[in-house]
Amino acid sequence: MGPIIGMSPDKKAETPGMQGERVGLRGLCGGAGTLPEAVCGAASPLATSLDRGSVGSGGSEDEELTNLNWLHENLLQNFTLGGAGEAGAQHSASPLFDIEGNTGALQNPPSSSSASLSQRDSLKSKPPFSFSLLIYMAIEQSPSKSLPVKDIYGWIVQHFPYFSSAPTGWKNSVRHNLSLNKCFRKVERSLGKLNGKGSLWCVDPEYRPNLIQALKKQHFPAAHAFCTPPASPPPASSPPATSPHRHLFLQGCSLKESDIDAATAMMLLNTAPGHHHANPCDPESPLDLSRPDLVLVSSDPNQDHNYSSMALQRCSSRSSSSSLDDGGPSPGHAHHRPRTCRAGSEGFHSDEDDSDLGDRDERGGRPRPAPRRSSSSSVKHPAGKRARRELTANPELDEELKEAAGSLLHLAGIRTSMDVNKRSAKSKKLNRK
DNA sequence: GAGCTGCTAAACAGAC
DNA sequence: TGTCTGTTTAGCAGCT
Structure with a gap:
């Protein structure tokens, strides 16, 4: 920086x-x-x-x-x-x-x-x-x-x-x-x-x-x-x-x-x-x-x-x-929208999968925002984010949701970030070995 | 010198 | 209609 x-x-x-x-x-x-x-x-x-x-x-x-x-x-x-x-x-x-x-x-x-x-x-x-x-x-x-x-x-x-x-x-x-x-x-x-x-x-x-x-x-x-x-x-x-x-x-x-x-x-x-x-x-x-x-x-x-x-x-x-x-997340972490709060919702990132569709701008992976005049839509987003955030504010519930979502996504063949993290950890261990 | 970051200005459109 | 708000773009400058 x-x-x-x-x-x-x-x-x-x-x-x-x-x-x-x-x-x-x-x-x-x-x-x-x-x-x-x-x-x-x-x-x-x-x-x-x-x-x-x-x-x-x-x-x-x-x-x-x-x-x-x-x-x-x-x-x-x-x-x-x-x-x-x-x-x-x-x-x-x-x-x-x-x-x-x-x-x-x-x-x-x-x-x-x-x-x-x-x-x-x-x-x-x-x-x-x-x-x-x-x-x-x-x-x-x-x-x-x-x-x-x-x-x-x-x-x-x-x-x-x-x-x-x-x-x-x-x-x-x-x-x-x-x-x-x-x-x-x-x-x-x-x-x-x-x-x-x-x-x-x-x-x-x-x-x-x-x-x-x-x-x-x-x-x-x-x-x-x-x-x-x-x-x-x-x-x-x-x-x-x-x-x-x-x-x-x-x-x-x-x-x-x-x-x-x-x-x-x-x-x-x-x-x-x-x-x-x-x-x-x-x-x-x-x-x-x-x-x-x-x-x-x-x-x-x-x-x-x-x-x-x-x-x-x-x-x-x-x-x-x-x-x-842009000290922000590493490329591995999906950040589809700058203001999307993902903190505390690690592993419950179904939105990550559907995100990142947009290209990112040149500055550290910040996704290029929606086309101009999209402010109205962006204003509406926080509701969903808020709901997600409120859910994640409860760690227990969050964990349950994470697991549930992870299971569902796993069944669906979608790797959640939790899995990714686990796998990455495993891979790191393997690499160290 | 390139890349990154921050500041500033401007334009635009929506909301109030 | 005017103001405020939010977004986007562009240019410039400093730093590494």
Whole structure:
């Protein structure tokens, strides 16, 4: 996978403030970077960045420091503030949350220091994340693990004020990413689409590891902020986009600092105990979020674990390219449609057999989508997928179905992926011998 | 230099 | 009708 650092080094003259953050995280963490590895190292990147950020705010900080500031200001602030910082997060000049948990920082007007000036400047900088990661973060931070495009916009704008003043082209990019990126799946919003147009978008669990790995590669130091619980819990009325942090705080502290990075932080969003909950803040959500069985992407840790375990295994067995788009499944794994969720349904892939009929495009086996203007049909697909996914959300039932389907297909002479896996395993063993 | 990846812009059509 | 949404294509640039 290529430059996942995203917001790729600019090709054009962009909004002011871009030049300072051009170096990006790669510049930070690159071995040849001007900053020592300690900045990106596992020892205490957060403290380092904070120290540097605070020290460097007054003077001849280089671009890397600017980036650290950016990380500090944008991410630490927005993430650690959580729901409590909702109002503040909407304003680029919102005060930082003290990493030590001291909310006293909230009392200090940001305009009182020179650092706040740089904060405001950097907040208008383009974040060093690719759109796919931004979307991923937005979706992952939603309680329902699914968001409509509009909410994704909102999340991005809220957490990255750069986009609030940026030309609207980025929205096109977001939509483009949602459509094109296999990591994101469209979900039927509800029966009848009572709540506006568009669908919900969720992260394909199968590709979540890819996204996580992409985040990992960013060495997102601010993720360590997830370890720092806020002094006061966010209000219950905290918006869905930030509420998951509460869970993050709960679990993050038990982890080694060195083990925590953006990826794990994001994972914690999903694995924090008791994470699954309804979305009280999203009355519009037609999904009954309190019922994980109805939620396409379950937020239940166990469910999700089972749900994506196979995908994880597969992803781990895949090439380490960590491509968001195409780090995807090996050719052996049928992926007829990018958004088709196959995670957790290994061996129950009757759809795989009928799929792959279409040719794949040049990018890593992603099937070329249906002819143009097929959006309506593609929208209808998730229903079947959802049903399948809901079935697979129950491991026992899933196993039964797998076996039943496997038996039927076996009788019919169709080799299921389960069989394929078994055979491949056998063949591997034989080959080793 | 090729291939891959990501970003951007544009066009188009359907849904609301 | 206008806006939003989703899809697709194309071009460009950076990285490996």
